[in-house]
Amino acid sequence: MTVSLDRVTIRYGERTAVHDLSVAFGQGAIGLLGRNGAGKSSILKALLGLVRPAAGSMRFFDLPHDALPAQIRAHVGYMPERDAYLPQVTGFEMVAMLGQLSGMPARDAWRRAHEVLYLVGLDEQRYRPVAGYSTGTRQKVKLASALVHDPKVLFLDEPTNGLDPAGRRDMLRLVRQLSSDFGKSVVFSTHILQDVEAVCDAAVVMEQGRVVAQGSLRELTAGGERQHSIAVEPANPSVQRALEALGRARADGGNQYTLWLPDGADLRLVYAAVADAGSAVRSLVPHRRSLEEVFLQAVTGGAVAGGRG
Amino acid sequence: MNSPHAYREAAYTPVPPSRRWWPLAAREATQLFRSRWGLLLYGLCLIPLLVRTVILMIVYGVLSFGPDALRNRLQAQPVARGGGLGPELDPRSLQFYAAQALQPPAFVFVLLLTSMVVARAIARDRTTNALELYWTRGISPAQYVLAKWAGGTLLVGSITVFAPFLLWLIAVLLAPDWSLLLNTAGGMATLLAALALATGILTAIGTFVSGAAATANGAIVVWTTIMVGGGAIAELLAAVLRIPEMRSWAAPWTAFGVVVRNLAGLPQRNASVVGAWCCLGAVLAWSFWRARKRLRMEDALA
Numbered sequence: 001m002t003v004s005l006d007r008v009t010i011r012y013g014e015r016t017a018v019h020d021l022s023v024a025f026g027q028g029a030i031g032l033l034g035r036n037g038a039g040k041s042s043i044l045k046a047l048l049g050l051v052r053p054a055a056g057s058m059r060f061f062d063l064p065h066d067a068l069p070a071q072i073r074a075h076v077g078y079m080p081e082r083d084a085y086l087p088q089v090t091g092f093e094m095v096a097m098l099g100q101l102s103g104m105p106a107r108d109a110w111r112r113a114h115e116v117l118y119l120v121g122l123d124e125q126r127y128r129p130v131a132g133y134s135t136g137t138r139q140k141v142k143l144a145s146a147l148v149h150d151p152k153v154l155f156l157d158e159p160t161n162g163l164d165p166a167g168r169r170d171m172l173r174l175v176r177q178l179s180s181d182f183g184k185s186v187v188f189s190t191h192i193l194q195d196v197e198a199v200c201d202a203a204v205v206m207e208q209g210r211v212v213a214q215g216s217l218r219e220l221t222a223g224g225e226r227q228h229s230i231a232v233e234p235a236n237p238s239v240q241r242a243l244e245a246l247g248r249a250r251a252d253g254g255n256q257y258t259l260w261l262p263d264g265a266d267l268r269l270v271y272a273a274v275a276d277a278g279s280a281v282r283s284l285v286p287h288r289r290s291l292e293e294v295f296l297q298a299v300t301g302g303a304v305a306g307g308r309g
Numbered sequence: 310m311n312s313p314h315a316y317r318e319a320a321y322t323p324v325p326p327s328r329r330w331w332p333l334a335a336r337e338a339t340q341l342f343r344s345r346w347g348l349l350l351y352g353l354c355l356i357p358l359l360v361r362t363v364i365l366m367i368v369y370g371v372l373s374f375g376p377d378a379l380r381n382r383l384q385a386q387p388v389a390r391g392g393g394l395g396p397e398l399d400p401r402s403l404q405f406y407a408a409q410a411l412q413p414p415a416f417v418f419v420l421l422l423t424s425m426v427v428a429r430a431i432a433r434d435r436t437t438n439a440l441e442l443y444w445t446r447g448i449s450p451a452q453y454v455l456a457k458w459a460g461g462t463l464l465v466g467s468i469t470v471f472a473p474f475l476l477w478l479i480a481v482l483l484a485p486d487w488s489l490l491l492n493t494a495g496g497m498a499t500l501l502a503a504l505a506l507a508t509g510i511l512t513a514i515g516t517f518v519s520g521a522a523a524t525a526n527g528a529i530v531v532w533t534t535i536m537v538g539g540g541a542i543a544e545l546l547a548a549v550l551r552i553p554e555m556r557s558w559a560a561p562w563t564a565f566g567v568v569v570r571n572l573a574g575l576p577q578r579n580a581s582v583v584g585a586w587c588c589l590g591a592v593l594a595w596s597f598w599r600a601r602k603r604l605r606m607e608d609a610l611a
Contacts, residue, residue, distance in 0.1 A: 074323065080442065086434070087433045087439065098446055104324070150318055
């Protein structure tokens with residue numbers, strides 16, 4: 001595992017933001033999902049050494065348990081959620097300065113700043129003051145700043161905030177590329193489920209400071225009930241009763257039905273039940289659960305296959 | 310993000326953590342020169358140096374303009390013999406160079422410079438959430454504050470320490486013989502060290518005030534209140550209580566001068582050295598306590 005937390009509790013004064021949380025982030029892109037205030041940013045800040053956990057321990061790579069925050073941050077690129085920039089500098093100067101503060105010699109930082117700014121799509125704009133950038137351009141500069149020192153792990157906190165559709169698509173593609181082609185471990189914190197589906201291999205779902213579901217996207221979306229769209233021929237009122245005997249069923253009008261069956265159920269029973277009702281199955285389309293369903297089920301307390309935290 | 314450039318790994322030898330704050334300090338020291346207003350402000354701060362350089366040139370006969378009477382008085386014997394305008398205008402006295410940094414016009418320029426640079430240094434970063442970017446890098450919050458202080462000290466020190474040194478260097482070069490160098494070198498070194506120490510204390514207070522403030526403008530208001538308001542309160546107390554030494558106890562700028570003159574062994578009247586140290590120490594401790602509270606990770610990034 002690249003990064004792991006063991007029974008970590010984070011408190012801000014009297015308020016507990018994260019409660020007794022154990023989670024591990026391995027290779028690839030992992031989505032950290034949760035509603036606002038679920039504790040996602042608190043976890044990232046704790047991992048960066050910005051917030052000291054009240055209890056529990058964290059482990060980074062092969063670094064010792066008592067590694068200094070600066071040692072950890074040398075391997076981590078962080079893109080904060082909030083709009084953040086260095087005042088009175090250009091995009092290039094900001095990225096180069098943050099590279100130097102991460103331990104890069106000046107000449108390397110300058111060269112690398114140009115490279116990563118090109119990578120995120122900032123050409124001549126990088127010579128303009130950051131204060132005058134649009135929100136989307138600042139997001140790109142923040143991503144470039146996170147990449148400048150070539151970290152092993154990227155913590156991206158709501159990276160698509162403020163981006164237009166094209167910018168969002170490009171950002172997601174780049175993040176995906178960084179994780180799949182260049183071996184970066186990416187922890188992608190967001191409340192936008194489509195972003196996680198587009199980029200991540202696995203997800204951790206948080207609610208009120210606790211992990212309520214975690215696993216690969218395949219595992220998470222495979223578990224529980226599975227939805228099937230069924231068309232029969234000819235239309236027959238007794239088909240619905242036959243389907244309800246198998247699982248939860250809904251008539252969608254005409255000869256269309258929706259049937260929810262436990263994952264792994266034998267679909268031959270559907271064909272048999274419809275035949276017994278005097279019709280035949282014209283089409284049967286199983287649907288994977290969307291991440292949205294998984295998320296809603298997890299945060300409202302339902303069981304989610306793939307593991308609970 | 311449609312760049313044809315692909316991601317490449319970066320190969321570099323990391324700079325030791327203890328030296329990573331330096332680029333930030335260097336940027337802080339040179340930030341003022343990036344705007345026309347900053348250049349203008351710094352140019353204004355150099356006016357006392359230019360005026361005293363002109364005085365030097367008149368004294369040593371390089372320039373011969375100006376009213377005859379004034380020129381004759383400037384070129385007269387040192388004040389000890391009763392002929393000159395005073396030790397602050399006599400290049401053969403260390404007080405000439407100390408006055409460059411301590412006399413009333415210097416206060417205005419130092420106040421301007423510290424208000425625009427030192428007092429805004431951290432508060433400005435807080436406003437743009439830059440603290441979150443800095444502190445997630447290879448420097449600690451303490452190194453960050455150190456960098457801000459060092460940058461501010463270098464800039465302000467260029468007016469309060471380097472300018473007197475430059476003036477003295479010009480005087481040594483213009484002097485007809487080596488006597489000025491031989492007579493003032495030791496004293497000048499002590500004076501410069503005293504100025505550097507006092508400047509460091511002053512900019513530390515300014516940096517802490519900046520760290521404690523929510524906004525850059527708020528920091529400027531607090532800093533100006535300390536510097537100007539402290540002086541006004543000190544004058545009031547001195548007048549009401551008829552104790553001139555009260556100025557050393559309550560006015561940070563007066564305390565700055567008293568400390569420098571004391572360390573450099575320069576004569577001074579109506580000054581309380583203990584009071585000056587107490588004044589600077591108290592303001593430094595108060596501002597440090599406030600900044601420490603506001604710059605805790607949890608509070609600064611909340």
